[in-house]
Amino acid sequence: MEKRIYCYDTALLVEAYYFKRICQSFPEHFHEHYVIGLLEGGKRIAKCRQKTYEMKKGDFFLLNPRENHSCASCEGSLLEYASIHISEKVMEQYINEMTPNKRLPYFETTVCCDEELRFYFQRLHKMILQKEDSLQKEACFYIFLSLALQKYSRSIPKLPETSYCEQIQQVCQWIEEHYQSTVTLEQLCNIAFLSKSTLLRAFTKQKGITPYRYLETIRINEAKKLLQQGMTPAQSALQTGFSDQSHFHRFFTAFIGVPPGVYRAIWQKQGVNENESK
Numbered sequence: 001m002e003k004r005i006y007c008y009d010t011a012l013l014v015e016a017y018y019f020k021r022i023c024q025s026f027p028e029h030f031h032e033h034y035v036i037g038l039l040e041g042g043k044r045i046a047k048c049r050q051k052t053y054e055m056k057k058g059d060f061f062l063l064n065p066r067e068n069h070s071c072a073s074c075e076g077s078l079l080e081y082a083s084i085h086i087s088e089k090v091m092e093q094y095i096n097e098m099t100p101n102k103r104l105p106y107f108e109t110t111v112c113c114d115e116e117l118r119f120y121f122q123r124l125h126k127m128i129l130q131k132e133d134s135l136q137k138e139a140c141f142y143i144f145l146s147l148a149l150q151k152y153s154r155s156i157p158k159l160p161e162t163s164y165c166e167q168i169q170q171v172c173q174w175i176e177e178h179y180q181s182t183v184t185l186e187q188l189c190n191i192a193f194l195s196k197s198t199l200l201r202a203f204t205k206q207k208g209i210t211p212y213r214y215l216e217t218i219r220i221n222e223a224k225k226l227l228q229q230g231m232t233p234a235q236s237a238l239q240t241g242f243s244d245q246s247h248f249h250r251f252f253t254a255f256i257g258v259p260p261g262v263y264r265a266i267w268q269k270q271g272v273n274e275n276e277s278k
Helices: 088-098 115-129 135-152 165-178 185-192 196-207 211-228 233-239 245-256 260-269
Strands: 002-009 014-022 026-029 033-041 044-048 051-055 059-063 069-073 079-087 105-107 111-113 153-155 273-277
Touching (some): 014 115, 079 115, 088 135, 165 196, 211 260, 245 260
Antiparallel strands (some): 002 273, 033 059, 033 079
16 A cells, blocks of 8 residues: 655654655656655665665665755665655754854765664654654754764865856756746757757756756745645646646656645645555
8 A cells, every 4th residue: 555644843844755655756856955865665776966876775865955866666666765854944053053064064975874874763754754742853853963964964065167067057047037937948048158959968967957857846846835835736836837737746746756735735734644545
C-alpha cells in the first residue's frame, strides 16, 4: 500500500516528507531550501553535480538550495524515503545560534551512509510526523543538524569563475522576475547577448538543467508559497504562468511528490495528510 505523508512543524519551522512503496521518478529540478533525505528502503539512481549515485537503504541525500538533482527507481524497487526540508531563512536562524561563523552552510557531500546521523534523524523525523511538542524533539533536532553540518558541510563557496557566468546569472535573475509571463528562448538570448546554441550550452553546463526546466522549477517553488497562503491550485497555476491546471498539476506532483491540492490542504490544517492507495 502506497503512502505519501507530509508535515510542517510549526515549532522547528521545517517540512518533513515520508514516501513508502512508491515507484515514482523525480525529473531534474531543484528546491529553494536544504534537503536532508534518508533512503529507508529500495534502491535509487540519483544524479547531482554531474555525478550519478547508486543509493541503497541507509544512504543520506544532502542537497543545497537550488542544487539541481533527479532520481529514479533502480531495478524496479519500491521507494521508502524520509526527508526534512529547511529554508535558507530558518537555517540562518539556527546557524546564528550554533556557530560564530554566521555563514550559511554548503553540503560538499551529496550521498553518505552515517549510522550516528541516521539514529538522530529517524528519532527526529518520527517526532515531527507524530506532531510531538517537546524539549526532546528540539534537542534532537539541534544534535542532528550539528552533526550533519560538522561532518558534511562548509561555508557557501564563491561562484565559479566559468565562461559566461555573468550572462547566465543575468538570465536566471530575469527568469525569476518574469516567471509569470510567457518566456521565449529569443528573449533570453537577447538578455545574455548570446546565440541560442551558446546560451543553451553555457546555461546547462553551469546550472545542470535547461532554461526551460529552470523556469518550470521557479514556477513550482513560487506556487508552493501561494498554496501555503491558501490560494487554490487553479489560482496558483494562473499566477505562476502555467498554461493550464492539468499542466501545473502534472509538474507539481512530479517535482514535489504530492498533488497541489493535497499540499494546500495540509498547510490549511497545519497537520499531517496521508494518501493511501492499493
